[in-house]
Amino acid sequence: MSNINSNTDVNHSNPLLEVRSLKKYFKVGRRQFLKAVDGITFHIYQGETFGLVGESGCGKSTTGRAIARLYSLTGGEILYDGMDISKFKGKAATRYAFDVQMVFQDPYASLDPRMTVESIVAEGMKIHRMYNSEQTRAKVYELLEKVGLNKEHAARFPHEFSGGQRQRIGIARALAVNPKFLVCDEPVSALDVSIQAQIINLLRDLQREFNLTYLFIAHDLSLVKYLSDRIGVMYLGSLLEVAPAEELYKNPLHPYTRALLSAIPVPDPAEESERTRILLQGDVQSPINTPEQCKFYSRCKYAEARCRERIPPLVETTEGHWIACALNKELNTDAYAI
Amino acid sequence: MGDHMLEIKDLRVSFHTYAGEVQALGGINFTVGQSEILAVVGESGCGKSVTAQSILRLHNKDTIDYKQGEILYKGRDLLALSEKEMQKIRGREISMIFQDPMTSLNPTLTIGKQITEAILKHSDKEGNSTNQREANKQAAGLIRSVGIANPDLRLKQYPHELSGGMRQRIMIAIAMSCSPEILIADEPTTALDVTVQAQILDLMKALQIKSGASIVIITHNMGVVANIAQKVIIMYGGVVVEKGTSGDIFYRPKHPYTWGLLKSIFRLNKDKNEPLIPIDGIPPDLLAPPKGCPFAPRCDYAMKVCREQMPREYSFGSAHTCDCWLSDENCPLEVKDWRNGDVKYKQ
């Protein structure tokens, strides 16, 4: 595979993280459950970037937060290096808290406005008593330079920075504890295009330098495709398709992925005027007490009786290309060609 | 030039704040033709919303200062109208859709109530008396026209019971309920998913074709621009740096900021090995805008003159203009290929 990550070694025999039948329900009423994540399975190899895309509210952040151990699970398990993360205690829990860091969407809300940049970046190192104060300061300066800021910025407060600069501070904070795995939850969605590219380049460089593994969450498929080795497409708590980035773009199989790809406007007027869109019928369903059937049922033009029998499991149709659709391999036939 | 629906002439707008004078618009010019779709593009804080809100004079009188210029709507200067005259224009002749439909819909009233109110208010002004029953019927029709099924149920619901996409479609329905001459849409799809975004864009195009309205759409998504716009203006740091047809901007761009914008966007068909080329640095502080070209601190081509003097507007063909010293015939630099940054000195 030729891709931007060719400098990092993706170890395909060794999944760093395995998510198995993960469920996270939120109780929202007496007998009402919001099924934010409803039984998803995927794995992420050491050194790779796994992109997670999908509409607002489909459960991407909930998945990321579950991986960061911010939630107790309703069902399923998450394995890190083969070990169940819910069983981590004491040293193992601390180790995991070092290894797995999050970078958030909103660079404004995720930084404490009363703390200086230095104390924000140093916080993790201090909590975990990693270095003495001199070493800590040196490390902060080093990190600030790594993310394109400098030591003059250390004494300043978050409000004195632009959105892109604040996101750099957030990344420096995440890197401070020498993590192995970054959950990047929409790290550039709040930024301007020209600034987005700065941050994406930074994340790519850091990945190479530190051999990091990324779960990259975003709703912008063009961006996710550019950055990821493999991509998972979510819809209403289900993972509907997983494939290598190029493959997903060239040969989307799931009816939802096809509609999604056809809906993304391309920045070229001539191409745009010639494209045909797959328009979706109906509206996004409520995630509350969703029935045990394909989540895309209400909007799918191929919907039929077997789609309601159960939530279709994710199955491999061709090597590395997985879909969760009752029609399964038939989608690859002429009858269902786009 | 009599066929312009809207003509903005040398508009300068400032806000007086505790921190000082924010020079939000530094003298902008553009026109919108009859049933034309114009896209306004630019980074956060460059003045897109201020431009849109100035047209409808939505700002608080105490802070805003219209320092100079005219906003001509069918030849009449909106800045010279009284508040009462302005009210007749708002919503009826020029409608606006805001980025966040939640803030512009009243959370305590049903959707039906809000739409029928708009209908009744306008029929009053027109002098026809529509009764509640007819208004309800019209409201259901409007909701259906923006692609929402089950209109009778939806009319009884409150804004929070609808998805973001549905709320935005309702806003469009309300905005279109009085067939405005101009529809101004400030980032109407930014908060929405791409599948819903595609529906909204189709809807706006259909309305433009059907009712002949002119549309001004503010966005920072170049894909949306390519999809819907006939003309485009590119803003940077409170000024218009380039404008032209959609083809001019995408295929024959002249301004270094437009080049940077086109180089830094993610494309689905982009090769991963092709590096992303960001624009380094950050946008100017409008409390103290630079003396010369606002893009000079981030521009790869900036010359001495750029930092000292604001470039004038240079024309290329009928509608295409660019405010950049590179366009001057005396400019010593020649940009051979902006994609590769290939620059030469003219001998």
Ligand SMILES: Nc1ncnc2c1ncn2[C@@H]1O[C@H](COP(=O)(O)OP(=O)(O)OP(=O)(O)O)[C@@H](O)[C@H]1O
């Ligand atoms: N603490 C909570 N309590 C109740 N519901 C929640 C909670 N957190 C998330 N949800 C709901 O779970 C669903 C999934 O939310 P999540 O934040 O994971 O979506 P997302 O895919 O990240 O969306 P976005 O693109 O908007 O960030 C949504 O319907 C959301 O409203």
Ligand SMILES: Nc1ncnc2c1ncn2[C@@H]1O[C@H](COP(=O)(O)OP(=O)(O)OP(=O)(O)O)[C@@H](O)[C@H]1O
């Ligand atoms: N009411 C106000 N008081 C003071 N300054 C203001 C006010 N409204 C806008 N500004 C300033 O004017 C400039 C232009 O703002 P504007 O809202 O037009 O930006 P924009 O291009 O719409 O950006 P965005 O893409 O973030 O919506 C900004 O520097 C902003 O801070």
Ligand code: SF4
């Ligand atoms: S005027 Fe000068 S600084 Fe401004 S865009 Fe043109 S070359 Fe760059």
Ligand SMILES: [Mg+2]
């Ligand atoms: Mg999220």
Ligand SMILES: [Mg+2]
């Ligand atoms: Mg705005």
